[in-house]
Amino acid sequence: MKVDKKIIVRVLAIVLSYALITFLLRMGLLNRQYTALLIPIGVNIMLAVSLNLVTGFLGELSLGHAGFMSIGAYAGALFSLHVEMPALPSILLAMVIGGVTAAVFGFLIGVPVLRLRGDYLAIVTLAFGEIIKSVLNALSFTNGARGLSKIPLNANYEHYTIVFIAVVITVLVIANVVDSRHGRAVCSVRDNYIAAESVGIHVSRFKILAFVIGAFFAGVAGAIYAHNVGIIKPTTFDYNQSIEILVIVVLGGMGSIKGSIIAAIILTALPEVLRGADDMRMLLYSIALIAMILINQSGFKEKLLERFHSGKKQKAGE
Amino acid sequence: MKNVIEQLINGLSTGSIYALIALGYTMVYGIARMINFAHGDIIMVGAYALYVGVSLMNLPIAAAILLSIIVCAVLGITVEKVAYKPLRKAPPLAVLITAIGVSFLLQNLALLIFKATPIPFQSVIQVPSVSIGGITISGVTIVTLVMTLISMVILTLFINQTRAGSAMRAVSEDKGAAELMGINVNRTISQTFAIGSVLAAIAGILYICQYQSLRPTLGALPGIKAFVAAVLGGIGNVPGAMLGGIVLGLIESIAKAYISTELSDAIVFGVLVVVLLVRPSGLLGKLKNEKV
Structure with missing residues (x-):
């Protein structure tokens, strides 16, 4: 049996990076600042890779990615706050709930919105991000502008294995989707949607597919974020957050998953390294x-x- | 009833500011086929320029207003030359991302220079309020309405009566054909950006006189709302932008007064979504079919 070289490389990369993180943590080689960066790096990788699916592969600019992240964060956090459970199943369920809720919203928003293209679609996703923010601000069970606090820290650096697995699953699922028949259909929509349509590709179906998958993983990332920081507010997930994810995707290279991962690591760690230049x-x-x-x-x-x-x-x- | 009329006048005044900004979006879109995301931040630059002129340089008000307008016009042209012109042939996604980058750059430059703390600013408009039949209209509102009206009349005359205006209309209709007719397309595009930015500066000045506080992000929300107005009226359509701005201002003011202050933004964006789904070409726009 011939084993694909790609698979070996991928497995090696996953195992090695996990071993490296474990080694660094166990030996105490990371000070507290750097340890605190582990989970945000994971979250940003998930966000960037999922946005890359929409922006890089589908070719549509989504400026509301932080909105899906906030839905996932709130859904996951509300679950952990209201349901008593041991830490491991609780965070797993919170992640799934966060992801599914975000995906449902992604579907509901996507079906009407994805009839649009280009500039209009970008603005409408931006508008939805803002609508989500102001609705979270106005609702009572999300505690309005004060947000949710005392969320159990089930996804902080001590639970890095869970987050690591979530990141790996995100990357593998999206990489496989892109490599699959569906993924090629998605790319063809980006390259020339009229040609794609005329060879029988159901353009809006594939747009929604990419959008919903992107929203799902953004939601999972949001849930992890909430359980790492412990406090979430509607203003955490504003337009700036969406842009930050976009910057990661663009710098990493649109349509390159590897690039998104590397850019996410660098751009998350950089502010910590260049502490003095935070204003800049x-x-x-x-x-x-x-x-x-x-x-x-x-x-x-x-x-x-x-x-x-x-x-x-x-x-x-x- | 009195209350309703007051709300409508408020809406008219906010709406006319939106209309001024929307004109910039719509003109640039008509000619360059791009959404100038940085347009909202030109408003902010205009407002800060006015503040620098009045409070720091102690210029007379007329000179400060002129300064603000010139700064914005120059900035508009520079942004176009540096960031958008090299991308004329690039895919729309690239242009859009650059525009977002420019918008972010302007905001963060302002943040670096003027810091995040809001700066209080005394309105430069010293017109007494007027009371008609028990309804009070503030001086700022009157000036806003009058200024908007004047700007729109001048703009309409400019577009329809002058050579430069007809060059603009020609370029927006067919860039290639316009070039063959001897129209300098690059200059026309620069002019459009300059005019859009001047209107944004006027909008910024009026905005700052109404809200009296300067923040680096002050242009973002009116910018996006004005974009909604431009789409509502039919993007690329000048009378549409005016109409869209005023309709949106009225909707927002009524939503704020009678539904919910917190949800008013959501309602405004909801309008955008509904318009795009029901009538993507807007109230006055024409629908174009895409050809292969």
Whole structure:
């Protein structure tokens, strides 16, 4: 039996990174600041990879990803606050509940919204993010603007194994979806939806599929976030949060899962390393965002490469 | 009844600010086929420029207003040249992300320079309020309505009567054909950005006189709402933006007064969703079929 090389690499990467985290934690090589980064890195990987499915592979800009994260966070947190259970089943159920609730909302929002494309879709997802925020602010069982607190910390760094598994599942599911027949259909919608439609691909069905999967994992990530921090407020999940996820996706490379993972790790750890420059963080993000697009999309890169290659040729000709 | 009329006048005044901002969105969309996400933040820059002019440089009010308008116009043109022009042929997603980046850049620059604490600002409009039949209308509201009306009349005349205006209409109809007719497309696009930014500056000044507090994010929400207004009226359509802005202002003010203050934003965005689903081309827009 021939084993796919890709699978070996993936399994190795998973095992090694888990071993590395365990080693670092057990040996006490990480101080408290860095330990506190573990779970946020996991959460950001999940958010970035799930947004990448919608933005990178489906090609639609969703500016409401933080909205789905908030739904998952609230659903999961409300569950743990109201149902007494041992820690492990409780967090597992909270994650599932968070994910499913977010997916249901993703479906309800997606069915009407995904008839739109491009700019309009981006704005409507933004609008939904804001609607979710103001509804959470107005409802009484979510405790309004004060938010929920004293959420059991069932997903903090001591429970890193659960979070690690959740991250791995997220990445594997999305990578497999992208590699599958459905995934290729999703990509074809991005590349040319008219052509896709004319060869019989049900465009809106695949849009909703990608959107719902994205929402599900954002919800799971939200639930983990809630059980790591312990306090959630509607303002935690604002437009800035959505943009931060988008920055990770764009910097990592749209349509590259590996890129999203690496960018999520770097961009989560960077603010902690560059503590003094915290005011500059969002400024740098925005500059990076603009620069990245300008370099990749304006033909600048091609020109540079061309010059580089022709220079080489000239040298070879001498 | 008195209360209702007062709410309607409030709505008219907020709505006219939205209309001014929406005009910028709609004109830029009509010509460059892109949503200028940074438009809302131009309002913020206009408001801060006014603050710098009046409070820090002690300029006379007219000069400060002029300063604010010039700063915004220059900023609008610069943003277009640096961030959007190289991407004319890029996919829309790339342009949209850049626009979001520019919006974020402006907000965070303001945050760095002026800090996050809101700065109180005394209104520069010193017009006494008027009372008609027991209904009081504040001076700011009157000035807002009058200024909006004047701006819209000038804009309509400009678009329909001048050479530059007809060049704009030509470019928005067919860029390639306009270029063949000898229209300088790049200059026309720059002009559009400049005009949109000037309108945003005026909106920013009026906004800041109403709310009297400066924050780096002050432009974000009116910006998005004005976008909703532009879509409501039919994006790319100038009279549509005016109508959409005023309708949205009225909806918001009534929702705030009679439904719920907290949910008023949700209602405004709900309007956007409903419009896009029921009539994606807006109230006055024409529906275009996409061709392969």
